[in-house]
Each structure stands twice: as C-alpha cells, then as structure tokens.
Amino acid sequence: MEKYNHKYGADQIQVLEGLEAVRKRPGMYIGSTSVRGLHHLVYEIVDNCVDEAMAGYCTEINVAIEPGNVISVEDNGRGIPVEIHPKTHISTAETVYTVLHAGGKFGGDSGYKVSGGLHGVGASVVNALSNWTEVTIQRDGGIYQMYFEKGKTIRKLEKIGDSKKTGTKVRFLADDTIFETQQYDYETLETRFREIAFLTKGLKITIEDKRDEENPKKAEFCFEGGLKSFVEYLNKNKEKINPEPIYIEKTNAEIPVEIALQYTTAYNENIYSFVNNINTIEGGTHLEGFKRALTKVFNDYARSHGILKEKDNNLQGEDIREGLTAVISVKVKEPQFEGQTKTKLGNSNVTGIVQSIVVDALSTYLEENPTVAKSILEKCVSASHAREAARKARELVRKKSSLEVTTLPGKLADCSSKNADECEVYIVEGDSAGGSAKQGRNRKYQAILPLWGKMLNVEKSRADKIYNNDKLKPVIQAIGAGIGADFDVTKIRYGKVVIMADADVDGAHIRTLLLTFFFRYMRPLIENGNVYLAQPPLYKLAKKGMEDIYCYTYEGLDQAFAELEAKGIARDSLSLQRYKGLGEMNPEQLWETTMDPARRTLIQVTMDDAIKADEIFTLLMGDDVDPRRKFIEENAKFVKNLDI
DSSP states (O other): OOOOOOOOSGGGOOOOOTTHHHHHOTHHHHSOSSHHHHHHHHHHHHHHHHHHHHTTOOOEEEEEEETTTEEEEEEOSSOOOOSBOTTTSSBHHHHHHHSTTOSSOSSSSOSOSSOSOOSSOHHHHHHHTEEEEEEEEEETTEEEEEEEETTEEEEEEEEEEEOSOOEEEEEEEEOTTTSSOOOOOHHHHHHHHHHHHHHSTTOEEEEEEOSSTTSOEEEEEOOTTTHHHHHHHHTTTSOBSSSSOEEEEEEETTEEEEEEEEEBSOSSOEEEEEETTEEOTTOBHHHHHHHHHHHHHHHHHHHHTTSSOTTSOOOOHHHHTTTEEEEEEEOOSSOOBSTTTTOOBOOTHHHHHHHHHHHHHHHHHHHHOHHHHHHHHHHHHHHHHHHHHHHHHHHHHHHTTOSSSSOOOTTOBOOSOOOTTTOEEEEEESHHHHHHHHHHSOTTTEEEEEEOSOOOOGGGOOHHHHHTOTTTHHHHHHHOSOSGGGOOGGGOSOSEEEEEOOSSHHHHHHHHHHHHHHHHHOHHHHHTTOEEEEOOOSEEEEETTEEEEEESSHHHHHHHHHHHHHTTOOGGGSEEEEOOOGGGSOHHHHIIIIIOTTTOOEEEOOOSOHHHHHHHHHHHHSSOHHHHHHHHHHHGGGOOSOOO
C-alpha cells in the first residue's frame, strides 16, 4: 500500500476547545445544516421548556418567529439557576450555554425526574450555532441576562432588574454561515408544537409568526384530553369503528405509560410512539411491548368468544393493526436512546411493563364493550382473509417468474448496470413518452417503465387488490423489494425512482396516485430519499440563429422574455411552444431538458412529518368527500396559473 508523505506528530493532533467542535461538525449534533437542522434548534430550546412542564413547574410556553428570523422562546418554569457553579466557577446559566454535557438531566439527584433533553448538549449547541444568543432569566426575585456571539460569552450574567415571576426567555439568530437557510416554516413549527401539547396534558403552547406585520399568524394549543385528543385529531377525517378512543394511563415501576387507540375503516396502520415527548420514529421496546399485548389480547378474546374456531390459525399482528391509529407515550427516568437523534428506545424492561399494562387494560375494555370488540375483530378477521389472498397472489406471481427473479415487466426497458447506487428508473406516463424516453436515455444506468390507463387509488384498496392490479404490478416488479410489511429498501434495484409525468392536471394526478402508493406500501423508499419527481419544461422559446430556451415555470418564462428584451430581441420575433405532454418532445429534447443529469431538475420527495403526510393523503385520497371539499374551498384562493 502506498504511503502518504505527510507529517504525523503532536502538531497534527487538533484539540477543539469549548463549542468549537459543534461549529466544526454541526451535523453530529443536529443531524444536518439544512432547513431540518434549522428547525431542530428551536426544538432543542422548546424541549428544555417541556422538561420543566413534565417536572410540574411550567404551564405555558410562548414561541415567536420575529422579523429577521429571530426566534424567541419563553416559559414560566423555575428559571435556569444563576448561582456560581462549583466546578466551572462561572454562573450556572452560562455553564449551561457554553459547556457541552452540562445539564440537570443526568439522573441521580438532578433537577428532573424525566426529560427529553438527556445529553446536556441542547442549549450549548443552539448557542454555538447562532450568530447571537440572548438569555433572560427570572428567578430568586431578580431579572438576569447574558449575551453570546457564535457561542462565545460577550456579556456575562448580570442582574438587570427585580421580578416576582420565574421563567426563562431565549432569543437567538441562527448562524447564516452554517445553515443553508435562515427561513423558518411556520406550519412545520405549528405541527410540532401541537404534537407536544397533545403529549403534555394541560400545557399551553403558543406559536406566533411576526415576520409579516400585515399578515401575522398565531396558534394556541392546550389539550386536557392528552393522547385521547391526539388520536381524535389524527382520525378526524376517517370513519371510526369505536367512536371513542380507548384510553390507557397507568404507572408501573416508576414508568408512566399513556396510550390511546382507535380503529377506523382504513387499511393502513398508524402508530406513533414517544419517550419523554421525543418522537421515537424507529420505535423501540415500548412499541414492541404494545404490539405484543395487542396480538395476545385480541387472539385470546377471539378464542374465548368463539370468533376464532379451534381449527383457525391465530390472527397475525398486521391483521390486528389494520386500520389502527394509536399513540404510545412513556416517561422513562434514564432512557437508553440510539444516538443524539433519539429515534429508538433500547430499555429492555420497558417491553414487559407496557405489555402488562396494555394486556390488563385492553382485556377489561373488550369484556366491558362486547359490541365494539366484535366490530374490531370482524375487521381483523377480514384483514386476515385479505392477507391470505395477498399471499396467494404473491405466490402466483412468483410462479409466473414475474416477481423477485430475473424476468421483469414486459414494458420495462432496463439499464445495463446492476449497481443500484447509480441506476435510476423513470416511471413514465404513457407509451408515447415512454418511447421517446427509451430512445433518448443513457442505456447504461437509466431504465424506463411506461404506465398506461387509470391507476389504482391504493388509499381505498388492500394489498391483495394491489398485487392483482395490472398498473401497479409492473412498478412492484421493477423496484424489486416487495410491498407493505415485506418491503425491504436494501433490495431495491434502482437508487433513484423518478416519476416523469406530463406538466398538466392529469400528470399531477398520476404523480399523486404513485406517491400515495409509495407512502402507504413502500414508505422506506420515501424515508430513504429514493423517490424523485422529474421537471419537464413548460415552454420552449425559439428563434432562427438562437439556441432554444426552455422554461420550467411561468416565472421562468417571464424572466426569459425580460432577459431577451434587454438584449434587443422582441417578444413577437420569438416562437413560443407550450408543452402539454412529454410525447410532444423528441428523444433528444427529452434527454436535454428532463433526463440529462448535467442539466435536468429533479425534485427529491421527502417526508419531514409522517403524521402530517398521513393526514393529507387521507384527506385528498380517501372516501370522505366533505373534508376534501372544505380543503379545496379553503385553499382555492392560493391557486396560481391554473391549467384547465
């Protein structure tokens, strides 16, 4: 192996002091420096306030986006301690904001029984990644304030007044040299704080957007019903099987467990789990305990009441969870999370605690509510039959050598490379566009799958119908990773799955139907960032002796006209073509405008909020017409450049 001729001694070993490490590698602490990381700064400060609420000292949190994208977070908790810290010899408040792993949440005789902020890095990381931070504390009869720039103390903690109130107010401006944007999305923050209010009964959270003085936004959340209110909110546009959510609240072994669940006529399951108000998107031991209890209770009840006969197989977990909406929240004194992102709970004792609580409470509920129990189990049995039909459909497809083997859909023009990381498949609307795409593509790494006819709306269908659907079956086969519970994102044949549809209403409908399918039956594909939308041009401007100009938006067209007029080229001298469909472009044009990696524009489909995504898909693609009509009426005024 070749040796690099570089010096390697003591001088090459860097020691990053204070918060320098955070500024050097921000992604290690907040995940990314994108807009998601930007919002994470707000969550870190608010989570500290929520910890005060869970400790029983805070009842109100006020968040504001001020002009210039300054964030303000204020609570009425105890206020950060202001006395000199015995180890750092500076004020405790300054210690919290300038020293990593300094906090009151490390167990033992700390200031918190349970908390979401466990690593002691939240406040100091926000400070490190901000242009400036101002902290005002009301405590011990006084008002105290300190000021920082880029994590460094500019003004030490000093008393600036007297007050009988208590609490902490933090104002900060994210560092524009670190983050890709400073623009906060009000709706994203609003959704997050609504969720926190559901999870913390009685806590009042206010969010204000003051950036536009003429159109300020404000929302206030406070839910006395806790998770029961949460589930009712999640199912507001769905047909319920049990009208009132089943509510469970109990503490075992000093671990409070709160659960609410409700069944709907939908075919998908939606279970959300939280630990100390942190959304554990990967689940963990608390979710495992809940699922085990659910499977046991419903099978035991079905057996004891003759719904399942002796010869019948037990219902499987996926049968029992079809149409289920549930929220699980546990409070653990010393949770074991996987990493700073806190996406999965690892405490093994929590499984048994949650399982025991749910088994006792749910068994009692079913015995006391036999009519509801019968309705839920009828759905579970129906789901079991559908699962069996789906299994037979899968096996039939496999026997025909169409799935999970080398034979691929007949209309798929595959690429020569077998390296999924470089391969991409274009799902194209129509045979005409598919033909142009096949001719114009790079055959080494670009595959083309034309679709035709009306596609199935999977929001209204079970998996057995999907396996037998001649429009979706080729998509399943081409991607090659299964669907539903069997989907394995590591087996996908293409690193990019690109939806390429016409730039009109019909094209938008096809994109929506495909995205619904991916969300409901291949969700990891979206979560992993493998799904993209192609952006074909809307217009072409042409003139003899001039290179063709393609415009992808209405604003882009106006800009192109303005730039050409500035060069002395009049509008009426230009030929303007409006592309209504991909089939209007020849292979060379399609390659140049939409498929060439060097020039194309691809929009990556991301999912920041699964709860919000589920709500939107249910609203727009479900059976209930009235909520959809209301949505259209409320949002029609925002439509621009409607193509009809």
